[in-house]
Amino acid sequence: MSDIGTKAQSPPTPAVRRRLPGGATASVLKRAAVTGGLVAAAIAVALIKSGSGLVVWQSVVTGLLMGGLYGLIAMGLTLIFGVLDIVNFAHGALLAIAMFIAFGVVQGTGLHPYLTLLVAVPALFLIGAAVHRGLLGGTGGASLENQLLITLGLSLLLENGLLMFFGAEPKNVALPGDFQFSLFGAVVPGARLYAFLGAVLIGAALYWMLRRTRFGTAIRAVAANRPGAELVGVNVRRVHTLTFAIGTACAGAAAVLAAPLVTVTPTLGEQFNITAFVVVVLGGMGNVAGALAGGLLIGLVEQLTTIYMGGQSSLLGVFAVFLVVLFLRPQGLFGRRA
């Protein structure tokens, strides 16, 4: 797994298991098996409840495709959380900003929506760097509550700024030449497939960067041991700012990919933000691959909850999973203990 720094969250049970060589893989496999078993059980219950294989299959496909997007949004958040220890409540609002940028560019220039990636991603990268240097003081120095409050204030400011200038009317980003196809009977809109593929691609690139490049090594070093990294000459302040900017840029990419799938409103970031936090906790703080896996899982949970309980309560299942994981495995389903 690509933990970029498992944070010292106190273990939930006093018993500390010794980790033998090779044991880590075995235990990850075991957890994956348990998770898979639970998912299979949930699908079975959904089958009994709905009585229609097609409905469940459609939910599974939709859930997984949506989950890829959740994973992408959560990747940026988990990077920021894992390296800087900042609970970034503004992530969703930044996502909304990027969507409005995409919307504005498409409206203004008639560019293909996906080409707005070239504008939205660099813009969000710069915004992220500016926010980190300007508002968060450029370091992870302030107390946890203060960082949380600053990002909360920022999110309120951005959301209400959008509300003031664009109004609350929902907007749409139409994808020219959109299509849909059938996958063993399940309807798959093209935009959804592109979003999923984009998420996997960006996730892989991020993983590669963290594992294989010098800069990625520096990020992991800062996350694992800040003073140690400083001692061997890593510019921690710079790494922090760049990490925050990359995390924000991920939100930018996710926003462009998601824009054709949703109605764009100033407050739509909120719900994505909540889901992303769940995914981050599920995947383990700072675990990029975990974020993608967690995203897929949450996409499934959301769709299946809709089958169990009807449309309005899809988030209820998400929160239930969240609390259970938070209490029983605060280091995440796929994370390691420090």
Added chain:
Amino acid sequence: MTGITLTGRPGPGAGAARPAKAPPLRPQNRQLAVLAVLLLLAVPLPLVLPPAQGAVAVRILIFALMAIGWNVMSGFGGMFSFGHAAFFGLGAYTSAYLLVEHGVSPWIGMLAGMAVAAAVAVVVGFFAFRYRLKGAYFALATFAFAEMLRLVVTTTEFTGKAVGFTVPLIQGSSLWKIQFAADSPAYFWIALALAGLAALVSILFLYSRTGRYVTAIRDDELAAASLGTPVLRYKLVTVALSAAITAVAGTLYTQYYLFVNPDLAFGSSVSIQAIAAVVIGGIGTVWGPVAGAVILGSLSDVTATLLRTPPGFLDFLQGRSGLDVAVYAVLLILIVRLLPKGIVGTLAQRRRR
């Protein structure tokens, strides 16, 4: 001789470098005197203020109740809650349900709401502390819990689903039903009495034996536990008290606005309002929540008026919502960046120096 120097007063330098953690007994009387003066000054307010400002004053008092409640748990107790909407909502819904469905007086509904909120808080707190959730994890857990309650209430039949409750209007005024003519000063006096009571309770709590234990646990849980302090018990007492005070604000809200729905009661903006007020005033101080509520309450009134009749250069904002929240978001960021201890906290620090 050495004995005298050891017990002698510490030099001025020592006191300034290390802020006194456990407050001495004396300040209690000072705080109570301040409370008495504030109440005396506030009582004639509704007779002086124009009706529109009277409504703002009531809202500020509801705000203050919420903030005082949040401050007990997160300021005195150091347990950063992001889900106080849960307790506000439980207070609002319990009394609204009892009144609308069974005709029970809101005074009794208020007590019931406090009991329900405290009980729920103890259960949630027990799980959170049992599994040692701290910091960001604790905040996220409380947030998720409040959101779950909102969703459950939105989908449950007997809580009126997304519609919520509308308090039935009665003929004439009734103290027993907490209903008066719209601009009656009685609302203000009731809210003032309850807010004063909450402030009194929070002062007595902070300087009580239990309060000392609670602040000790906040400052160094390990040290407190190693001295034999029953940490879990004191944390749960704090959480219950905080929830009960916040529930009173919920009941009062429903009675004043005669209406409540899931978003108004359990929405995350309720939690944020409580947090913002205390942060601006000063976390962990007795008067921070009150100061923050007054500032935020009057600010949101000013921005609302500004939006209704904007001056020329703000014409484009006419009819747009969002400015009031944007203003307090800016204020929140500025205060956290420039005065991390809040207004009251910073003033107190200055004076101590």
